[in-house]
Amino acid sequence: MNPVNLELAAGLVDRAYIKQGGQARASREKMVRALLANRKLPEQGWDDQSIEFFLSELAMMDSNNFLGNIGVGEREGRVWSDLVARRHYRLSHGIGRSGDVQAVQPKAAGSSLLLKICTLMALDALQTAGLTETKGCLLLPVATGMAHVLTFLHLRSLRPKGRYVVWPRIDQQTCFKAIFTAGLVPLVVENQLEGQELRTDMKALQAAIASVGPDQILCVLSTSSCFAPRAPDRLEEIARLCKDLDVPHVVNNAYGVQCSAVCKLLSRAMRVGRVDAFIQSMDKNFMVPIGGAIVAGNNAKWLDGLAKSYPGRASASPILDLLCTLLSLGRAGWIRLLKEREENFVFLQESLSRLVQKDSHTATGDLCADLDKEQVLATPHNHISMALSLTSFGMSQDKRKGYTYLGSMLFSRNTSGPRVVDPSSVKTVAGVEFQGYSAHCNQYSVPYITIACAIGMTRSEGEQFLDRLQKCVLEFRKKQRAEGPGPTLHES
């Protein structure tokens, strides 16, 4: 309703009411104006009505939605299924052009604007979370694994001699496989045990670089978010080393944005040393469906180069999801989510600690008496994940059967996420055999169960988890008493 239409409307409905309605309409346009002018997260989240209105405004600016448009090309944004058109808000042109995944599309001003705004908001969200050194970011409609591949390939074009990726071990397949997909060779650096926590072995890392010479190193791939008892890598020390040796440094920050400690660590690393890029998952940090990653860094030009190395167009779908989410959250909502996660982490860690203390019996009755042989592993550097030892969960015939069984009990009670880790397991990934796979080291001392307190987890979910865990242990103990406990597990 532009002024002309409002004036016409005032011929049908009392002018005073139309005027008030028009003002309300205008207040939403002001929200859009503030967004376009500030180029940041809105302070307060938008309501869904405003978001959808904005999306329909954008869609009307794409040529496939022009009234009277005819297409005689091979790619005209035509959509057969109305269900599909609707679910994309009639945005069908994707993002990017053959030359650059960030490029503006002449046929799709709306989609282009969507990408620009979303990129600016995402940058603000990263900075707000604590990644204060971030100077630019690139939204890629591929998940973190492929974002690693693209980053490696771009690095390769800049550093043609680089063949090796130095990789402090983390038992997560995707990042390791990405090295191979890009045609590169990993140099695995085993972790160092510090108390019960696994941390980067800087000497081994340095030795790995030296083993082939810095020139042949494409990059060091460090990890900032991981499952306990592994800690985030020593990013500062790695960054300093990379700076000194002129070796690129990529940080797999998959779900680290949600954690202020990780953000601080990463920011310090950028300040004191070299970080070429850090890569994060859209879904793990921003609660969108799987499908997008953000590559960020403090060198906007480097990121432009990466954008230009992407061949052809790409799906706008993950960008659209992120846009909706960031508009819906606003800065206030984003900060609140981050804060709640940290509070829930403390709550969960303290609750677990209480469970394994003897004096918790009063509160919880006899229920968990039998957890007093266990401990919450001391992993002071990990602020997302925590682990509980499972030394007393053996069973007579097959000692491993015990904790596996506990895991399946939780699974069948609709508890997703906890992982039971057997330190003696062996697994081959991309042709490389790993001892103690899942435990991030060859021989961790105890079996354990590890959980994460991720963004979006509610306090109530935490409470229910504690409740279900206790019920499972109780049931387990019954079964164990019937079958006999077998040898204690940590003796293995």
Place this chain on the structure above:
Amino acid sequence: MNPVNLELAAGLVDRAYIKQGGQARASREKMVRALLANRKLPEQGWDDQSIEFFLSELAMMDSNNFLGNIGVGEREGRVWSDLVARRHYRLSHGIGRSGDVQAVQPKAAGSSLLLKICTLMALDALQTAGLTETKGCLLLPVATGMAHVLTFLHLRSLRPKGRYVVWPRIDQQTCFKAIFTAGLVPLVVENQLEGQELRTDMKALQAAIASVGPDQILCVLSTSSCFAPRAPDRLEEIARLCKDLDVPHVVNNAYGVQCSAVCKLLSRAMRVGRVDAFIQSMDKNFMVPIGGAIVAGNNAKWLDGLAKSYPGRASASPILDLLCTLLSLGRAGWIRLLKEREENFVFLQESLSRLVQKDSHTATGDLCADLDKEQVLATPHNHISMALSLTSFGMSQDKRKGYTYLGSMLFSRNTSGPRVVDPSSVKTVAGVEFQGYSAHCNQYSVPYITIACAIGMTRSEGEQFLDRLQKCVLEFRKKQRAEGPGPTLHES
């Protein structure tokens, strides 16, 4: 995107593309402008994207959607369920005020505008369909039965002595019950057989009025759309009589808008005599879900009086449906639908006639040989519905069993709509016993099956009906041969 926002967008995406997008955006605003300025059906139907955009514009003008609105009243348009809010496009204030169902609502400029525009388009749609004398219409969010009640009650307030409704018989319960609901007394006028067609008996109608005196007659309630072999009432003659005797005349035009012959008949009646109001179903004429009626006439003041007699607010939902439909159709789509219906009627009537002719055997094989004892009843004044006699469908034990069985065969083959009529049935409606109920007269000569060719029926549906009918007859004949035909039915 107002000019200010477009200018800001041009700071993010090339100005030329933003400009083109802005022009596309503007072309949709021009559609709204034309609608508000012309106050008629758009010439061409709108696409769904434009309709939804317009609806969201309207919704933003209602106070329940004002940003920062707080409510401390008892009726603030709050909606609990997001599903509900979404399906109403966040329009929740309904229509009307305590004083008038057409009144503008201060809290809801958008909903008020919606009602005004929809009323103007509906008026245009009626006129376009051939109801050229129509000067105004009232959109009521109640179905035709209740619209009749409201019309009667309004007439009563204008004509306090009126107690009787003169009613040429039509075997449809709703309109008859509406007379009782309004606390009135029907004077039933039996129909006259003219060939095989049932038509208004004007002498009997005149006698009915005379029996209590015109002063005590609230109105004559005639019917313009009905199932064959009944014809629409002799509207012109009734209208003339009502004018002469100063008796109000209401026309039950339930599904007559879709038929140009009915529209012409009704228009002539308005020109030559008296028609206070005619009432039509929204769903039967405009293919919306059940729930709305349109009361129209050539006296806008009379209609305003009716609007003002409606106590309190009302649902906007049927109005919203009609708005979407009329915008989606446009004048061109509406005319096309009307034309297709008339073509399909001719096709169906001709096809049925061919089925009962002996020389159709070549085309259809032996399949329908056994329909040659039947005929398509001659009902030259009915252009919506037609009837096929079923004299040869008796069965040995119970002659009625036959055609009832044919009906159920069609029903179980997912054919909805055909009605098998047994002229000997008796039914009591609202305490009044009717002989030959469903046949619109005490003793129609033959049993028959009646069908309608209504708006929205596709040619393909017609063809499939003919096909299923033939298959059912074939199957029926097999069964009949096994059981024996019994006495021929028309001898009863």
Place this chain on the structure above:
Amino acid sequence: MNPVNLELAAGLVDRAYIKQGGQARASREKMVRALLANRKLPEQGWDDQSIEFFLSELAMMDSNNFLGNIGVGEREGRVWSDLVARRHYRLSHGIGRSGDVQAVQPKAAGSSLLLKICTLMALDALQTAGLTETKGCLLLPVATGMAHVLTFLHLRSLRPKGRYVVWPRIDQQTCFKAIFTAGLVPLVVENQLEGQELRTDMKALQAAIASVGPDQILCVLSTSSCFAPRAPDRLEEIARLCKDLDVPHVVNNAYGVQCSAVCKLLSRAMRVGRVDAFIQSMDKNFMVPIGGAIVAGNNAKWLDGLAKSYPGRASASPILDLLCTLLSLGRAGWIRLLKEREENFVFLQESLSRLVQKDSHTATGDLCADLDKEQVLATPHNHISMALSLTSFGMSQDKRKGYTYLGSMLFSRNTSGPRVVDPSSVKTVAGVEFQGYSAHCNQYSVPYITIACAIGMTRSEGEQFLDRLQKCVLEFRKKQRAEGPGPTLHES
């Protein structure tokens, strides 16, 4: 996914995962099962996904959605616009049949089931709210005004001599107009001042009945929810009187369901005396868009009679809204909403009281010093609405200008709902002139502003209201000091 399909799926995806998915699927079917078996509100509200799934199940059971269905009738549930079909979840047959608005429709098993279940849940919701004597209810897709008309018309058919409706005055137009729409004559009973509260004058009411004789009284129409300073009527005493005199009694319980005090009062009235029916708004009590009413009572047969008096079909749209809302709330959500309303009422009343006390200055600064001449009117029987006197809000030229101006200040600050009442206004409704209209009596002692604490109002809305009110008063005082206060208002 029935077992056969799940088995086929297990040929494509690991059986174990399909099995778990099938169990999850089954858990939703169990929710439906519990609903159909218990015939009550679910204990916990359903998520939107479950509600939509259930609705699509229902829709598939309506003939317009049968695969391969063809229609040759005049009413086949065809929907032209896909937008319209979608927003009704493809349910288009409405509710009821010509004979009965509650009747099952052969063509629409799904819609019929929807109505039955929703009716049962609504009954449970009424009982849960405290209307414990309720034995049945009828969901009508018309708002409260028309529900009153239908109730009156039904009573009229049962009590043909009844011409008068005895009506303790409430200054709300709809219910008063409904009397006229139904062709009846109101006997207005003025209220009695009890302190600052307006209450039913039982003697006057008795006199009104006697004036024409109980036989000619169609019913007493009492009111249980209203704006302060009027109190709900003395329902018990009226019910007793009606029982004694054999006069029907209808309670306009428009927004009373949300208030436990009203529910208790109404329940007691039903126990000790006569209440034929009580009528409530769907939108005001259940936060759905305007368009539906519930007529309830303790005589299921009486309600069946009312259902059978409704001529023809009706919109299912308000029923669908109510169904979604009740499923979404569940019993727990419904009880929580009711509880929050009562808490907010207390909060708002106490906060207002504090504002007019001198010792509130510390807390609020000088801001409201000037409210110390005002008082919160003492209306101990009204638990939904409250009123604040405005005696010190005169202005020099026109003493009424003052409080009107205050009202418009609030309105322009997006505060909807508060009503400023001038006890000297006069208004004619349906031809009857009322002195002091809006104040429920001929001459209330002071002007005042009245607000309601209705269901769905949040605590935050209450706080913002108090804040905006104070700001408006402050601004008003500035203006007043500039213009001069004029005579104090209560001297008028």
Place this chain on the structure above:
Amino acid sequence: MNPVNLELAAGLVDRAYIKQGGQARASREKMVRALLANRKLPEQGWDDQSIEFFLSELAMMDSNNFLGNIGVGEREGRVWSDLVARRHYRLSHGIGRSGDVQAVQPKAAGSSLLLKICTLMALDALQTAGLTETKGCLLLPVATGMAHVLTFLHLRSLRPKGRYVVWPRIDQQTCFKAIFTAGLVPLVVENQLEGQELRTDMKALQAAIASVGPDQILCVLSTSSCFAPRAPDRLEEIARLCKDLDVPHVVNNAYGVQCSAVCKLLSRAMRVGRVDAFIQSMDKNFMVPIGGAIVAGNNAKWLDGLAKSYPGRASASPILDLLCTLLSLGRAGWIRLLKEREENFVFLQESLSRLVQKDSHTATGDLCADLDKEQVLATPHNHISMALSLTSFGMSQDKRKGYTYLGSMLFSRNTSGPRVVDPSSVKTVAGVEFQGYSAHCNQYSVPYITIACAIGMTRSEGEQFLDRLQKCVLEFRKKQRAEGPGPTLHES
């Protein structure tokens, strides 16, 4: 509604109607059953209601939608924004696992099933279109450019010595850039002019291979769909050569699926020689939003290898779009779309030919008299695109200005897709300079405008294009007459 629930429903609504509704319900389950059992496109397309119902069934099988599920992992499919959840039908887990983009996800049986079924339908769609040799296909949620990169990277892992990609020139940036992105080196093979058509120069291609030796060739990348006057590559001869030399062969079949001639050509190539994989765009062939590609071939194992080389999870969004589209089309709809495209191609080609003939003057008046110096370029092997020479479109000052201006005239008339090609332009792509860029050869003889008749283009679009083209030419000639024509263009 399983049998238990239907039985309960029959306690509320007449059993007969519930039974019929249940049968209708069952008929939709039979559609799902047929889909899961046949593992092919359904013969007839599904209606949207069935598709959405199926999607909600799938969603309920994913753990993020389990009732009572709690998550204590870092990736739980949580979705913040309801808008986002809804538009993905609450499917949020994406596809694939760290090891394999086709792998079943334990947490997401529904998403896994979706991928399997969609893959099977896509395979059927390819075969139906004429790609009869296809034995398997892989759905990738990246567009064609990235699909090329992944294919190259996989080939590289199988053929570590392969560094060069032999590439018959096609002036489309994406595929060329993909070679660089993958870290490879292109060997450009210029095209051969055959009449006015550009075709593969087999000798040059053979020479290119020989220049570095077959061992160092990663693959030949041929192109089967392109803009006239280039023809699809000589796939058979290339395939034979690759087979002989043991060199991999990848076909860029971007929008070739829609063309039966291309499908036949590609199928013959697979029969007689070597094709490792052919890559097609989802959006260009199946009318979905940009974002997906299908890699197909006759070696299912090879494709499995490619799937396993994809690191990590991926977006399900493009797969969901394809699923909806294929279900909506069904085999019948898919065949109809393909047929319409071929008919429209013939219509457009014939119409253009008529425009440039002198004897068309009578029909079109003087309008196009001035096109008689132009010709439709003879490109008998291209059945998707066609080109019209523009030799008479020079202008006085700058001869190129002419046809550029024609292009912009079309653009500003909302005609998207036509490309005006200036054979003298030069462009550098990925560091390589191309003469005559856009014309696929160093020096094409004439400037021309090229258009495509792609799937989904309607006959009406074709007609409107012809109309707008003529109007633009007419307007152009006016301007040209005013400015003077300049030298004829082909003399340059």
